[in-house]
Amino acid sequence: xxxxxxxxxxxxxxxxxxxxxxxxxxxxxxxxxxxxxxxxxxxxxxxxxxxxxxxxxxxxxxxxxxxxxxxxxxxxxxxxxxxxxxxxxxxxxxxxxxxxxxxxxxxxxxxxxxxxxxxxxxxxxxxxxxxxxxxxxxxxxxxxxxxxxxxxxxxxxxxxxxxxxxxxxxxxxxxxxxxxxxxxxxxxxxxxxxxxxxxxxxxxxxxxxxxxxxxxxxxxxxxxxxxxxxxxxxxxxxxxxxxxxxxxxxxxxxxxxxxxxxxxxxxxxxxxxxxxxxxxxxxxxxxxxxxxxxxxxxxxxxxxxxxxxx
Amino acid sequence: xxxxxxxxxxxxxxxxxxxxxxxxxxxxxxxxxxxxxxxxxxxxxxxxxxxxxxxxxxxxxxxxxxxxxxxxxxxxxxxxxxxxxxxxxxxxxxxxxxxxxxxxxxxxxxxxxxxxxxxxxxxxxxxxxxxxxxxxxxxxxxxxxxxxxxxxxxxxxxxxxxxxxxxxxxxxxxxxxxxxxxxxxxxxxxxxxxxxxxxxxxxxxxxxxxxxxxxxxxxxxxxxxxxxx
Ligand SMILES: Nc1ncnc2c1ncn2[C@@H]1O[C@H](COP(=O)(O)OP(=O)(O)O)[C@@H](O)[C@H]1O
Ligand SMILES: [Mg+2]
Numbered sequence: 001x002x003x004x005x006x007x008x009x010x011x012x013x014x015x016x017x018x019x020x021x022x023x024x025x026x027x028x029x030x031x032x033x034x035x036x037x038x039x040x041x042x043x044x045x046x047x048x049x050x051x052x053x054x055x056x057x058x059x060x061x062x063x064x065x066x067x068x069x070x071x072x073x074x075x076x077x078x079x080x081x082x083x084x085x086x087x088x089x090x091x092x093x094x095x096x097x098x099x100x101x102x103x104x105x106x107x108x109x110x111x112x113x114x115x116x117x118x119x120x121x122x123x124x125x126x127x128x129x130x131x132x133x134x135x136x137x138x139x140x141x142x143x144x145x146x147x148x149x150x151x152x153x154x155x156x157x158x159x160x161x162x163x164x165x166x167x168x169x170x171x172x173x174x175x176x177x178x179x180x181x182x183x184x185x186x187x188x189x190x191x192x193x194x195x196x197x198x199x200x201x202x203x204x205x206x207x208x209x210x211x212x213x214x215x216x217x218x219x220x221x222x223x224x225x226x227x228x229x230x231x232x233x234x235x236x237x238x239x240x241x242x243x244x245x246x247x248x249x250x251x252x253x254x255x256x257x258x259x260x261x262x263x264x265x266x267x268x269x270x271x272x273x274x275x276x277x278x279x280x281x282x283x284x285x286x287x288x289x290x291x292x293x294x295x296x297x298x299x300x301x302x303x304x305x306x307x308x309x310x
Numbered sequence: 311x312x313x314x315x316x317x318x319x320x321x322x323x324x325x326x327x328x329x330x331x332x333x334x335x336x337x338x339x340x341x342x343x344x345x346x347x348x349x350x351x352x353x354x355x356x357x358x359x360x361x362x363x364x365x366x367x368x369x370x371x372x373x374x375x376x377x378x379x380x381x382x383x384x385x386x387x388x389x390x391x392x393x394x395x396x397x398x399x400x401x402x403x404x405x406x407x408x409x410x411x412x413x414x415x416x417x418x419x420x421x422x423x424x425x426x427x428x429x430x431x432x433x434x435x436x437x438x439x440x441x442x443x444x445x446x447x448x449x450x451x452x453x454x455x456x457x458x459x460x461x462x463x464x465x466x467x468x469x470x471x472x473x474x475x476x477x478x479x480x481x482x483x484x485x486x487x488x489x490x491x492x493x494x495x496x497x498x499x500x501x502x503x504x505x506x507x508x509x510x511x512x513x514x515x516x517x518x519x520x521x522x523x524x525x526x527x528x529x530x531x532x533x534x535x536x537x538x539x
Contacts, residue, residue: 107445110444114444115440117436119434121434123455126455134441135445139446219444223445
Protein backbone atom coordinates (compact mmCIF):
# COMPACT_ATOMS: atom_id res chain seq x y z
CA UNK A 1 0.00 0.00 0.00
CA UNK A 2 1.42 3.34 -1.03
CA UNK A 3 2.05 6.03 1.56
CA UNK A 4 -0.01 4.19 4.11
CA UNK A 5 -3.25 5.18 2.41
CA UNK A 6 -5.90 2.69 3.30
CA UNK A 7 -6.76 0.78 0.16
CA UNK A 8 -10.42 0.84 -0.68
CA UNK A 9 -11.80 -2.37 0.72
CA UNK A 10 -13.91 -4.33 -1.71
CA UNK A 11 -17.25 -5.77 -0.62
CA UNK A 12 -16.76 -9.39 0.26
CA UNK A 13 -17.81 -12.12 -2.11
CA UNK A 14 -19.00 -15.29 -0.47
CA UNK A 15 -21.35 -17.78 -2.03
CA UNK A 16 -24.94 -17.43 -0.81
CA UNK A 17 -24.18 -14.06 0.77
CA UNK A 18 -24.70 -10.57 -0.53
CA UNK A 19 -24.37 -7.30 1.31
CA UNK A 20 -24.96 -3.66 0.66
CA UNK A 21 -21.94 -1.76 -0.61
CA UNK A 22 -20.95 -0.12 2.64
CA UNK A 23 -20.66 -3.41 4.52
CA UNK A 24 -16.98 -4.19 4.27
CA UNK A 25 -16.08 -5.70 7.65
CA UNK A 26 -15.44 -9.43 7.28
CA UNK A 27 -18.18 -11.61 8.71
CA UNK A 28 -17.06 -13.59 11.73
CA UNK A 29 -18.67 -16.85 12.75
CA UNK A 30 -21.54 -16.20 15.11
CA UNK A 31 -22.06 -17.71 18.53
CA UNK A 32 -24.56 -20.57 18.11
CA UNK A 33 -25.83 -20.06 21.68
CA UNK A 34 -26.75 -16.40 21.22
CA UNK A 35 -30.27 -15.57 20.14
CA UNK A 36 -29.17 -12.22 18.75
CA UNK A 37 -25.58 -11.36 18.02
CA UNK A 38 -24.40 -7.96 16.86
CA UNK A 39 -20.98 -7.70 15.20
CA UNK A 40 -19.22 -4.39 14.62
CA UNK A 41 -22.57 -2.68 14.18
CA UNK A 42 -22.12 0.79 12.71
CA UNK A 43 -24.76 3.19 11.51
CA UNK A 44 -24.25 6.59 9.93
CA UNK A 45 -26.70 9.12 8.59
CA UNK A 46 -24.53 10.98 6.12
CA UNK A 47 -21.62 12.26 8.17
CA UNK A 48 -23.38 11.67 11.48
CA UNK A 49 -22.19 8.46 13.07
CA UNK A 50 -25.04 7.27 15.27
CA UNK A 51 -23.71 3.81 16.19
CA UNK A 52 -20.05 2.95 16.14
CA UNK A 53 -18.72 -0.58 16.17
CA UNK A 54 -21.07 -2.19 18.68
CA UNK A 55 -20.54 -5.84 19.60
CA UNK A 56 -23.13 -7.54 21.76
CA UNK A 57 -24.86 -10.85 22.31
CA UNK A 58 -28.34 -11.44 23.63
CA UNK A 59 -29.25 -14.87 24.95
CA UNK A 60 -32.53 -16.70 25.31
CA UNK A 61 -34.51 -15.58 28.34
CA UNK A 62 -32.58 -12.37 28.92
CA UNK A 63 -34.46 -9.17 29.63
CA UNK A 64 -32.24 -6.36 28.44
CA UNK A 65 -33.00 -2.78 29.39
CA UNK A 66 -31.33 -0.07 27.33
CA UNK A 67 -31.02 3.28 29.04
CA UNK A 68 -29.16 6.42 28.11
CA UNK A 69 -29.44 10.05 27.11
CA UNK A 70 -31.69 11.13 24.27
CA UNK A 71 -29.96 11.01 20.88
CA UNK A 72 -27.53 8.38 22.13
CA UNK A 73 -28.60 5.88 19.49
CA UNK A 74 -30.88 3.62 21.54
CA UNK A 75 -33.73 3.57 19.03
CA UNK A 76 -31.35 3.18 16.12
CA UNK A 77 -29.69 0.22 17.84
CA UNK A 78 -33.03 -1.44 18.51
CA UNK A 79 -34.22 -0.84 14.94
CA UNK A 80 -31.01 -2.38 13.62
CA UNK A 81 -31.77 -5.58 15.51
CA UNK A 82 -34.61 -6.40 13.11
CA UNK A 83 -33.03 -4.34 10.30
CA UNK A 84 -35.85 -1.85 10.08
CA UNK A 85 -32.77 0.33 9.78
CA UNK A 86 -30.05 -1.05 7.49
CA UNK A 87 -26.69 -1.02 9.29
CA UNK A 88 -24.04 0.94 7.43
CA UNK A 89 -21.52 -1.71 8.44
CA UNK A 90 -21.42 -4.71 10.69
CA UNK A 91 -23.88 -7.56 11.06
CA UNK A 92 -26.86 -8.69 13.07
CA UNK A 93 -27.45 -12.39 13.59
CA UNK A 94 -30.75 -13.80 14.74
CA UNK A 95 -30.66 -17.48 15.61
CA UNK A 96 -27.61 -17.90 13.43
CA UNK A 97 -29.04 -16.12 10.38
CA UNK A 98 -27.20 -13.03 9.21
CA UNK A 99 -30.03 -10.51 8.78
CA UNK A 100 -27.76 -8.17 6.81
CA UNK A 101 -27.24 -10.83 4.17
CA UNK A 102 -29.55 -9.74 1.37
CA UNK A 103 -30.03 -13.39 0.39
CA UNK A 104 -31.67 -14.12 3.75
CA UNK A 105 -35.44 -13.65 3.60
CA UNK A 106 -35.84 -10.90 6.14
CA UNK A 107 -39.64 -11.24 6.23
CA UNK A 108 -39.36 -14.81 7.48
CA UNK A 109 -36.89 -13.79 10.19
CA UNK A 110 -38.96 -10.82 11.35
CA UNK A 111 -41.96 -13.04 12.07
CA UNK A 112 -40.12 -14.24 15.15
CA UNK A 113 -39.09 -10.77 16.33
CA UNK A 114 -41.92 -8.71 17.75
CA UNK A 115 -41.54 -4.96 17.85
CA UNK A 116 -43.44 -2.37 19.86
CA UNK A 117 -43.12 1.31 19.03
CA UNK A 118 -43.33 4.47 21.06
CA UNK A 119 -46.19 5.71 18.88
CA UNK A 120 -48.09 2.36 18.97
CA UNK A 121 -48.46 2.32 15.16
CA UNK A 122 -51.69 0.37 15.15
CA UNK A 123 -53.07 0.15 11.62
CA UNK A 124 -55.58 3.00 11.45
CA UNK A 125 -57.56 1.45 8.61
CA UNK A 126 -58.25 -1.82 10.42
CA UNK A 127 -60.31 -2.78 13.44
CA UNK A 128 -58.57 -3.99 16.57
CA UNK A 129 -59.22 -7.62 15.66
CA UNK A 130 -57.96 -7.15 12.09
CA UNK A 131 -54.88 -5.38 13.42
CA UNK A 132 -54.00 -8.53 15.29
CA UNK A 133 -54.99 -11.09 12.65
CA UNK A 134 -53.57 -9.31 9.58
CA UNK A 135 -50.05 -10.72 9.78
CA UNK A 136 -50.93 -14.28 10.92
CA UNK A 137 -53.59 -14.57 8.21
CA UNK A 138 -51.57 -13.03 5.36
CA UNK A 139 -48.44 -14.97 6.18
CA UNK A 140 -50.39 -18.18 6.79
CA UNK A 141 -52.07 -17.86 3.41
CA UNK A 142 -48.78 -17.04 1.67
CA UNK A 143 -47.17 -20.15 3.10
CA UNK A 144 -50.21 -22.22 2.19
CA UNK A 145 -50.15 -21.02 -1.41
CA UNK A 146 -46.41 -21.58 -1.66
CA UNK A 147 -46.84 -25.14 -0.42
CA UNK A 148 -49.71 -25.76 -2.84
CA UNK A 149 -47.64 -24.39 -5.72
CA UNK A 150 -44.73 -26.63 -4.87
CA UNK A 151 -47.00 -29.65 -4.48
CA UNK A 152 -48.43 -28.98 -7.91
CA UNK A 153 -44.97 -29.28 -9.43
CA UNK A 154 -44.14 -32.32 -7.34
CA UNK A 155 -47.31 -34.03 -8.56
CA UNK A 156 -46.44 -33.08 -12.13
CA UNK A 157 -42.93 -34.52 -11.81
CA UNK A 158 -44.31 -37.63 -10.12
CA UNK A 159 -46.34 -38.39 -13.23
CA UNK A 160 -43.09 -39.32 -14.95
CA UNK A 161 -41.65 -41.37 -12.13
CA UNK A 162 -42.11 -44.98 -11.25
CA UNK A 163 -44.21 -45.71 -8.20
CA UNK A 164 -41.36 -46.34 -5.83
CA UNK A 165 -39.53 -43.14 -6.84
CA UNK A 166 -42.36 -40.70 -6.38
CA UNK A 167 -41.49 -37.64 -4.31
CA UNK A 168 -43.56 -37.05 -1.18
CA UNK A 169 -45.88 -34.05 -1.14
CA UNK A 170 -45.25 -31.19 1.28
CA UNK A 171 -47.60 -31.36 4.23
CA UNK A 172 -50.50 -28.90 4.03
CA UNK A 173 -51.99 -28.98 7.48
CA UNK A 174 -54.52 -26.20 7.39
CA UNK A 175 -57.01 -24.88 4.91
CA UNK A 176 -57.36 -21.17 4.29
CA UNK A 177 -60.51 -21.18 6.39
CA UNK A 178 -58.76 -22.84 9.31
CA UNK A 179 -55.90 -20.35 9.14
CA UNK A 180 -58.37 -17.48 9.37
CA UNK A 181 -60.51 -18.89 12.15
CA UNK A 182 -57.45 -19.93 14.14
CA UNK A 183 -55.95 -16.44 13.86
CA UNK A 184 -59.25 -15.00 14.96
CA UNK A 185 -59.58 -17.25 17.98
CA UNK A 186 -55.99 -16.61 18.96
CA UNK A 187 -56.56 -12.84 18.68
CA UNK A 188 -59.65 -13.01 20.85
CA UNK A 189 -57.80 -15.04 23.46
CA UNK A 190 -55.03 -12.44 23.49
CA UNK A 191 -57.55 -9.62 23.78
CA UNK A 192 -59.27 -11.39 26.65
CA UNK A 193 -55.95 -11.68 28.37
CA UNK A 194 -55.59 -7.89 28.37
CA UNK A 195 -59.27 -7.36 29.11
CA UNK A 196 -60.10 -5.70 25.79
CA UNK A 197 -62.11 -8.41 24.07
CA UNK A 198 -65.08 -6.04 23.85
CA UNK A 199 -63.00 -3.70 21.65
CA UNK A 200 -62.69 -6.29 18.86
CA UNK A 201 -64.57 -4.35 16.26
CA UNK A 202 -63.64 -0.77 17.02
CA UNK A 203 -61.01 1.26 15.22
CA UNK A 204 -57.80 2.27 17.02
CA UNK A 205 -58.61 5.98 16.92
CA UNK A 206 -61.34 5.46 19.52
CA UNK A 207 -59.00 3.94 22.11
CA UNK A 208 -56.84 5.43 24.84
CA UNK A 209 -53.07 5.39 24.53
CA UNK A 210 -52.72 2.66 27.12
CA UNK A 211 -55.26 0.46 25.34
CA UNK A 212 -53.58 1.05 22.00
CA UNK A 213 -50.16 0.14 23.30
CA UNK A 214 -51.43 -3.04 24.94
CA UNK A 215 -53.10 -4.01 21.67
CA UNK A 216 -49.85 -3.23 19.83
CA UNK A 217 -48.10 -5.62 22.19
CA UNK A 218 -50.56 -8.47 21.66
CA UNK A 219 -50.47 -7.81 17.92
CA UNK A 220 -46.76 -8.61 18.05
CA UNK A 221 -47.44 -11.61 20.31
CA UNK A 222 -49.89 -13.06 17.79
CA UNK A 223 -46.91 -14.03 15.62
CA UNK A 224 -45.43 -16.10 18.49
CA UNK A 225 -42.17 -14.18 18.52
CA UNK A 226 -39.02 -15.52 20.17
CA UNK A 227 -37.93 -12.05 21.19
CA UNK A 228 -39.74 -8.76 21.77
CA UNK A 229 -38.19 -5.39 21.04
CA UNK A 230 -39.72 -2.40 22.81
CA UNK A 231 -38.79 1.18 21.90
CA UNK A 232 -39.87 3.42 24.78
CA UNK A 233 -43.27 1.72 25.01
CA UNK A 234 -44.59 4.12 27.64
CA UNK A 235 -43.05 7.43 26.59
CA UNK A 236 -46.05 8.60 24.59
CA UNK A 237 -48.56 7.71 27.32
CA UNK A 238 -50.33 9.85 29.88
CA UNK A 239 -48.90 9.04 33.33
CA UNK A 240 -51.99 7.20 34.54
CA UNK A 241 -51.69 4.70 31.67
CA UNK A 242 -48.03 3.83 32.07
CA UNK A 243 -48.77 1.27 34.78
CA UNK A 244 -51.10 -0.93 32.75
CA UNK A 245 -48.59 -1.20 29.90
CA UNK A 246 -45.61 -1.90 32.16
CA UNK A 247 -47.66 -4.53 33.95
CA UNK A 248 -48.33 -6.35 30.69
CA UNK A 249 -44.65 -6.22 29.74
CA UNK A 250 -43.75 -7.54 33.17
CA UNK A 251 -46.16 -10.45 32.73
CA UNK A 252 -44.41 -11.30 29.46
CA UNK A 253 -41.06 -11.15 31.20
CA UNK A 254 -42.33 -13.47 33.93
CA UNK A 255 -43.55 -15.87 31.24
CA UNK A 256 -39.95 -16.13 30.08
CA UNK A 257 -40.07 -13.99 26.95
CA UNK A 258 -36.69 -12.75 25.76
CA UNK A 259 -36.91 -8.99 25.48
CA UNK A 260 -34.99 -5.83 24.74
CA UNK A 261 -36.53 -2.66 26.13
CA UNK A 262 -35.43 0.88 25.54
CA UNK A 263 -36.90 2.75 28.48
CA UNK A 264 -36.74 5.80 30.68
CA UNK A 265 -38.60 3.98 33.47
CA UNK A 266 -35.62 3.31 35.72
CA UNK A 267 -37.68 1.63 38.41
CA UNK A 268 -39.04 -0.79 35.83
CA UNK A 269 -35.59 -1.46 34.39
CA UNK A 270 -34.27 -2.21 37.86
CA UNK A 271 -37.14 -4.55 38.63
CA UNK A 272 -37.49 -6.49 35.38
CA UNK A 273 -34.13 -6.39 33.60
CA UNK A 274 -31.55 -9.12 33.92
CA UNK A 275 -28.98 -6.87 32.27
CA UNK A 276 -28.84 -3.13 31.68
CA UNK A 277 -27.02 -1.50 28.77
CA UNK A 278 -26.14 2.17 29.07
CA UNK A 279 -25.85 3.72 25.62
CA UNK A 280 -24.26 7.07 24.96
CA UNK A 281 -22.71 8.58 21.84
CA UNK A 282 -23.41 5.53 19.73
CA UNK A 283 -21.66 3.10 22.01
CA UNK A 284 -22.59 0.77 24.84
CA UNK A 285 -20.72 2.84 27.40
CA UNK A 286 -21.38 0.58 30.33
CA UNK A 287 -23.34 -2.55 31.10
CA UNK A 288 -24.06 -4.89 33.92
CA UNK A 289 -26.72 -6.21 36.23
CA UNK A 290 -29.30 -3.68 37.48
CA UNK A 291 -27.52 -3.57 40.84
CA UNK A 292 -24.16 -2.79 39.27
CA UNK A 293 -25.57 -0.13 36.98
CA UNK A 294 -27.83 1.64 39.44
CA UNK A 295 -25.95 1.19 42.72
CA UNK A 296 -22.38 1.06 41.57
CA UNK A 297 -21.98 3.02 38.30
CA UNK A 298 -18.38 3.22 37.10
CA UNK A 299 -18.16 5.84 34.36
CA UNK A 300 -18.78 9.54 34.88
CA UNK A 301 -21.20 9.57 31.97
CA UNK A 302 -23.42 7.02 33.67
CA UNK A 303 -23.17 8.70 37.09
CA UNK A 304 -24.07 11.99 35.48
CA UNK A 305 -26.99 10.41 33.61
CA UNK A 306 -28.34 8.65 36.70
CA UNK A 307 -28.10 11.79 38.79
CA UNK A 308 -30.40 13.47 36.26
CA UNK A 309 -33.03 10.75 35.95
CA UNK A 310 -33.21 9.22 39.41
CA UNK B 311 -91.08 30.05 -33.39
CA UNK B 312 -88.79 31.08 -30.57
CA UNK B 313 -85.25 29.76 -30.26
CA UNK B 314 -86.32 27.48 -27.47
CA UNK B 315 -89.20 26.03 -29.46
CA UNK B 316 -86.90 25.33 -32.36
CA UNK B 317 -84.50 23.56 -30.03
CA UNK B 318 -87.25 21.63 -28.31
CA UNK B 319 -88.84 20.46 -31.51
CA UNK B 320 -85.54 19.08 -32.63
CA UNK B 321 -84.57 17.71 -29.24
CA UNK B 322 -87.79 15.80 -28.66
CA UNK B 323 -87.60 13.70 -31.79
CA UNK B 324 -86.94 10.07 -30.92
CA UNK B 325 -83.72 9.98 -32.98
CA UNK B 326 -82.23 12.98 -31.22
CA UNK B 327 -83.31 11.79 -27.80
CA UNK B 328 -81.64 8.49 -28.48
CA UNK B 329 -78.41 10.13 -29.60
CA UNK B 330 -78.41 12.34 -26.50
CA UNK B 331 -78.86 9.30 -24.26
CA UNK B 332 -76.15 7.36 -26.06
CA UNK B 333 -73.91 10.41 -25.80
CA UNK B 334 -74.54 10.70 -22.09
CA UNK B 335 -73.82 7.02 -21.66
CA UNK B 336 -70.58 7.23 -23.61
CA UNK B 337 -69.41 10.33 -21.73
CA UNK B 338 -70.10 8.67 -18.39
CA UNK B 339 -68.51 5.40 -19.46
CA UNK B 340 -65.31 7.08 -20.64
CA UNK B 341 -65.05 9.16 -17.48
CA UNK B 342 -65.72 6.23 -15.13
CA UNK B 343 -63.54 3.66 -16.89
CA UNK B 344 -60.85 6.28 -17.42
CA UNK B 345 -60.93 7.05 -13.71
CA UNK B 346 -60.74 3.40 -12.67
CA UNK B 347 -57.92 2.65 -15.07
CA UNK B 348 -56.11 5.85 -14.13
CA UNK B 349 -56.49 4.97 -10.46
CA UNK B 350 -55.00 1.50 -10.93
CA UNK B 351 -52.16 2.83 -13.06
CA UNK B 352 -51.61 5.62 -10.54
CA UNK B 353 -51.39 3.20 -7.60
CA UNK B 354 -48.92 0.98 -9.42
CA UNK B 355 -46.73 3.86 -10.65
CA UNK B 356 -46.76 5.54 -7.24
CA UNK B 357 -45.80 2.28 -5.52
CA UNK B 358 -42.99 1.71 -8.00
CA UNK B 359 -41.71 5.24 -7.51
CA UNK B 360 -41.31 4.87 -3.76
CA UNK B 361 -39.79 1.37 -3.60
CA UNK B 362 -36.74 1.77 -1.37
CA UNK B 363 -34.30 -0.32 -3.36
CA UNK B 364 -31.05 0.21 -5.23
CA UNK B 365 -31.79 -2.82 -7.39
CA UNK B 366 -31.00 -2.08 -11.05
CA UNK B 367 -34.29 -3.54 -12.24
CA UNK B 368 -36.21 -1.31 -9.84
CA UNK B 369 -34.18 1.71 -10.95
CA UNK B 370 -35.10 1.06 -14.57
CA UNK B 371 -38.76 0.71 -13.60
CA UNK B 372 -38.57 4.02 -11.76
CA UNK B 373 -37.07 5.76 -14.79
CA UNK B 374 -39.83 4.35 -16.98
CA UNK B 375 -42.42 5.60 -14.50
CA UNK B 376 -40.84 9.07 -14.52
CA UNK B 377 -40.84 9.10 -18.32
CA UNK B 378 -44.47 8.03 -18.46
CA UNK B 379 -45.53 10.78 -16.07
CA UNK B 380 -43.46 13.41 -17.86
CA UNK B 381 -44.85 12.54 -21.28
CA UNK B 382 -48.50 12.35 -20.32
CA UNK B 383 -48.43 15.45 -18.17
CA UNK B 384 -46.24 17.37 -20.58
CA UNK B 385 -48.49 17.15 -23.64
CA UNK B 386 -52.11 18.25 -24.23
CA UNK B 387 -54.84 15.65 -23.82
CA UNK B 388 -56.17 16.48 -27.26
CA UNK B 389 -52.80 15.75 -28.87
CA UNK B 390 -52.53 12.45 -26.98
CA UNK B 391 -56.00 11.51 -28.16
CA UNK B 392 -55.29 12.32 -31.80
CA UNK B 393 -51.90 10.62 -31.77
CA UNK B 394 -52.98 7.46 -29.99
CA UNK B 395 -56.23 7.12 -31.93
CA UNK B 396 -54.99 7.86 -35.43
CA UNK B 397 -51.43 6.62 -35.21
CA UNK B 398 -51.06 4.03 -32.46
CA UNK B 399 -54.32 2.16 -32.01
CA UNK B 400 -55.11 2.38 -35.69
CA UNK B 401 -55.28 -1.30 -36.64
CA UNK B 402 -56.45 -2.41 -33.20
CA UNK B 403 -59.93 -3.80 -33.18
CA UNK B 404 -61.56 -2.73 -29.93
CA UNK B 405 -64.82 -0.82 -29.39
CA UNK B 406 -64.24 2.96 -29.67
CA UNK B 407 -65.52 3.66 -26.15
CA UNK B 408 -63.08 1.12 -24.70
CA UNK B 409 -60.24 2.57 -26.74
CA UNK B 410 -60.97 6.14 -25.67
CA UNK B 411 -61.38 5.03 -22.04
CA UNK B 412 -57.96 3.46 -22.28
CA UNK B 413 -56.46 6.67 -23.66
CA UNK B 414 -58.08 8.75 -20.92
CA UNK B 415 -56.98 6.18 -18.33
CA UNK B 416 -53.40 6.46 -19.53
CA UNK B 417 -53.58 10.25 -19.29
CA UNK B 418 -55.27 10.22 -15.92
CA UNK B 419 -52.83 7.62 -14.60
CA UNK B 420 -50.00 10.14 -14.86
CA UNK B 421 -51.88 12.61 -12.68
CA UNK B 422 -53.18 9.88 -10.39
CA UNK B 423 -49.61 8.67 -9.82
CA UNK B 424 -48.70 12.03 -8.33
CA UNK B 425 -51.93 12.15 -6.33
CA UNK B 426 -51.33 8.69 -4.91
CA UNK B 427 -47.68 9.43 -4.22
CA UNK B 428 -48.56 12.38 -2.05
CA UNK B 429 -51.36 10.31 -0.53
CA UNK B 430 -48.86 7.59 0.37
CA UNK B 431 -46.43 10.17 1.74
CA UNK B 432 -49.20 11.52 3.95
CA UNK B 433 -49.48 8.14 5.70
CA UNK B 434 -47.35 7.94 8.83
CA UNK B 435 -44.09 6.03 8.24
CA UNK B 436 -44.80 4.04 11.40
CA UNK B 437 -47.63 2.19 9.63
CA UNK B 438 -45.26 0.64 7.10
CA UNK B 439 -42.68 -0.05 9.79
CA UNK B 440 -45.15 -1.79 12.04
CA UNK B 441 -46.34 -3.97 9.17
CA UNK B 442 -42.80 -4.85 8.13
CA UNK B 443 -41.83 -5.60 11.73
CA UNK B 444 -44.52 -8.30 11.79
CA UNK B 445 -42.91 -10.01 8.82
CA UNK B 446 -45.24 -8.77 6.09
CA UNK B 447 -43.57 -8.11 2.74
CA UNK B 448 -43.28 -4.58 1.38
CA UNK B 449 -46.07 -5.15 -1.13
CA UNK B 450 -48.44 -6.82 1.31
CA UNK B 451 -47.89 -3.95 3.74
CA UNK B 452 -48.46 -1.48 0.93
CA UNK B 453 -51.69 -3.09 -0.28
CA UNK B 454 -53.22 -3.94 3.11
CA UNK B 455 -52.13 -1.02 5.26
CA UNK B 456 -50.63 1.97 3.46
CA UNK B 457 -52.64 2.23 0.24
CA UNK B 458 -56.08 2.09 1.91
CA UNK B 459 -55.06 5.02 4.10
CA UNK B 460 -53.44 6.81 1.19
CA UNK B 461 -56.60 6.45 -0.89
CA UNK B 462 -58.65 7.76 1.98
CA UNK B 463 -56.44 10.81 2.34
CA UNK B 464 -56.52 11.32 -1.41
CA UNK B 465 -60.29 11.04 -1.88
CA UNK B 466 -60.88 14.80 -2.28
CA UNK B 467 -58.06 15.11 -4.81
CA UNK B 468 -59.20 12.00 -6.67
CA UNK B 469 -62.64 13.62 -6.80
CA UNK B 470 -61.19 16.71 -8.45
CA UNK B 471 -59.33 14.52 -10.91
CA UNK B 472 -62.61 12.76 -11.76
CA UNK B 473 -64.31 16.09 -12.35
CA UNK B 474 -61.63 17.37 -14.69
CA UNK B 475 -61.55 14.00 -16.42
CA UNK B 476 -65.29 14.18 -17.04
CA UNK B 477 -65.06 17.66 -18.49
CA UNK B 478 -62.10 16.76 -20.63
CA UNK B 479 -64.00 13.90 -22.27
CA UNK B 480 -65.83 16.59 -24.26
CA UNK B 481 -62.93 16.61 -26.73
CA UNK B 482 -63.60 13.05 -27.92
CA UNK B 483 -65.91 14.31 -30.63
CA UNK B 484 -62.79 15.28 -32.63
CA UNK B 485 -62.22 11.61 -33.36
CA UNK B 486 -65.89 11.09 -34.13
CA UNK B 487 -66.98 9.42 -30.94
CA UNK B 488 -70.65 10.06 -30.13
CA UNK B 489 -70.44 11.65 -26.71
CA UNK B 490 -72.86 14.12 -25.18
CA UNK B 491 -71.08 17.14 -26.67
CA UNK B 492 -71.34 15.69 -30.15
CA UNK B 493 -75.05 15.00 -29.68
CA UNK B 494 -75.73 18.65 -28.84
CA UNK B 495 -73.43 19.93 -31.52
CA UNK B 496 -75.51 17.96 -33.98
CA UNK B 497 -78.66 19.69 -32.74
CA UNK B 498 -77.05 23.10 -33.01
CA UNK B 499 -75.65 22.46 -36.46
CA UNK B 500 -78.92 21.20 -37.85
CA UNK B 501 -81.11 24.02 -36.47
CA UNK B 502 -78.62 26.91 -36.80
CA UNK B 503 -79.61 27.76 -33.22
CA UNK B 504 -76.50 27.76 -31.05
CA UNK B 505 -77.31 29.43 -27.79
CA UNK B 506 -79.95 27.13 -26.34
CA UNK B 507 -78.33 23.76 -27.24
CA UNK B 508 -74.95 24.77 -25.89
CA UNK B 509 -76.44 26.26 -22.73
CA UNK B 510 -78.33 22.99 -22.26
CA UNK B 511 -75.09 21.07 -22.81
CA UNK B 512 -73.25 23.24 -20.28
CA UNK B 513 -76.06 22.62 -17.81
CA UNK B 514 -75.77 18.87 -18.25
CA UNK B 515 -72.02 18.92 -17.53
CA UNK B 516 -72.65 21.21 -14.59
CA UNK B 517 -75.23 18.87 -13.10
CA UNK B 518 -72.94 15.88 -13.62
CA UNK B 519 -70.12 17.71 -11.84
CA UNK B 520 -72.47 18.61 -8.98
CA UNK B 521 -73.50 15.00 -8.62
CA UNK B 522 -69.88 13.87 -8.49
CA UNK B 523 -69.05 16.52 -5.88
CA UNK B 524 -71.95 15.32 -3.78
CA UNK B 525 -70.86 11.69 -4.03
CA UNK B 526 -67.31 12.64 -3.03
CA UNK B 527 -68.63 14.51 0.00
CA UNK B 528 -70.70 11.51 1.03
CA UNK B 529 -67.74 9.18 0.64
CA UNK B 530 -65.55 11.51 2.70
CA UNK B 531 -68.11 11.68 5.46
CA UNK B 532 -68.58 7.94 5.41
CA UNK B 533 -64.83 7.34 5.67
CA UNK B 534 -64.54 9.74 8.58
CA UNK B 535 -67.33 8.00 10.39
CA UNK B 536 -65.95 4.51 9.85
CA UNK B 537 -62.92 5.39 11.94
CA UNK B 538 -64.93 6.69 14.84
CA UNK B 539 -67.08 3.64 15.32
N1 LIG C 1 -33.53 8.98 9.91
C1 LIG C 1 -32.56 9.75 10.47
N2 LIG C 1 -31.88 10.63 9.72
C2 LIG C 1 -30.89 11.38 10.28
N3 LIG C 1 -30.54 11.32 11.56
C3 LIG C 1 -31.19 10.46 12.36
C4 LIG C 1 -32.23 9.63 11.86
N4 LIG C 1 -32.70 8.87 12.88
C5 LIG C 1 -31.98 9.22 13.96
N5 LIG C 1 -31.08 10.16 13.66
C6 LIG C 1 -30.10 10.75 14.59
O1 LIG C 1 -29.43 9.71 15.22
C7 LIG C 1 -29.15 10.04 16.56
C8 LIG C 1 -29.60 8.92 17.47
O2 LIG C 1 -31.01 8.83 17.40
P1 LIG C 1 -31.84 7.76 18.22
O3 LIG C 1 -31.32 6.41 17.90
O4 LIG C 1 -33.26 8.01 17.94
O5 LIG C 1 -31.49 8.12 19.72
P2 LIG C 1 -32.27 7.78 21.05
O6 LIG C 1 -33.33 6.78 20.73
O7 LIG C 1 -31.22 7.25 21.97
O8 LIG C 1 -32.84 9.05 21.55
C9 LIG C 1 -29.84 11.36 16.83
O9 LIG C 1 -28.84 12.37 16.81
C10 LIG C 1 -30.77 11.53 15.69
O10 LIG C 1 -30.90 12.88 15.35
MG1 LIG D 1 -35.46 6.95 20.83
